[in-house]
Every structure is written in C-alpha cells, then in structure tokens.
Amino acid sequence: MRALLILVAAIFAVPVVAQQTLPPAPYAYRQLDDPAQEEAAVKLMHALRCLKCQSQSIADSDAPMAGDMRHQVRTRILAGEEPEDIRAWLVERYGDYVSYEPTMSSTTWPLFVMPLMLVLVAVIILWRRLRLRKSQ
Structure with missing residues (x-):
C-alpha cells in the first residue's frame, strides 16, 4: 500500500518538476x-x-x-x-x-490549385445550365 502511495505521489509530482524554470x-x-x-x-x-x-x-x-x-x-x-x-x-x-x-512546394501545391479547379468547375456548370435554358 505504501509503495502504491509513493507511486501515485511520484506520478503527480512529475509535471511540477517538469515546469520550465x-x-x-x-x-x-x-x-x-x-x-x-x-x-x-x-x-x-x-x-x-x-x-x-x-x-x-x-x-x-x-x-x-x-x-x-x-x-x-x-x-x-x-x-x-x-x-x-x-x-x-x-x-x-x-x-x-x-x-x-x-x-509552393510538393506538399502545398494542392492548396494553390484546388481553388482554381473549383472555380473552373463552377463556371463550366453555370455555362452548361445557361446554355440548356437558352435551348428550351
């Protein structure tokens, strides 16, 4: 029991000792x-x-x-x-x-390219919808 108490006290004392001094x-x-x-x-x-x-x-x-x-x-x-x-x-x-x-690097290029791709896809969808409305 005493060993358990010492172990618990040591576990709680570690963060106090680890503070930056x-x-x-x-x-x-x-x-x-x-x-x-x-x-x-x-x-x-x-x-x-x-x-x-x-x-x-x-x-x-x-x-x-x-x-x-x-x-x-x-x-x-x-x-x-x-x-x-x-x-x-x-x-x-x-x-x-x-x-x-x-x-721009090999890991960040999608962050730069994806917004342009999304705008391009939105423009194509909008252009097709407007073209379909004109033909109806």
Whole structure:
C-alpha cells in the first residue's frame, strides 16, 4: 500500500518538476537598439506562426517557444542575416506551417490549385445550365 502511495505521489509530482524554470531568452522581450533592424525583426515576427498557440504570430504570443523564436529572429537580424534567410531557416527547421506566407512546394501545391479547379468547375456548370435554358 505504501509503495502504491509513493507511486501515485511520484506520478503527480512529475509535471511540477517538469515546469520550465529557465529564464526567457535575452531578446525574447527586449528590442534591438537599431530601429531599422527592430522594424525588420517585428515585420518577420508577424509573418511567423507560434507553433504552440497556432493562432497567433510569434510577435503576439506569450508562449516560451514563441519567446525563443523571437530571440532567434532578433539575434540573427543583429548578426546581419536577411529576413528571408531567417524565414527559410525556420521553415526548414519547423516545416511550412510556421510561415503565414506559404510557398509552393510538393506538399502545398494542392492548396494553390484546388481553388482554381473549383472555380473552373463552377463556371463550366453555370455555362452548361445557361446554355440548356437558352435551348428550351
């Protein structure tokens, strides 16, 4: 019985111990000194999706992961990298989902083609119905 109590206590204690105790990354909440670099960083951060929140950009999210991503963006811009290179690195690391500006690839092409196909099918159906009405 005592062993069972210890096991149950350990199971409930694991989430408490697993809480993140590390401080946020330095540039997670601190802006860059150069206004032009900060503007480029903020513009890029608004174009990147928080992987934990999924409905917010990393600029708007308070999730620790978004803070780490903001830190990465700011330090890479501070190091002189271009925003598109940083976006490409993040997409390579986290997948296409991280970017609000999707690119055409082997996995995303149906997202771009299907709306055009649906419009084409709707136009053909409408054209045939109108043609049948004229002939009646």
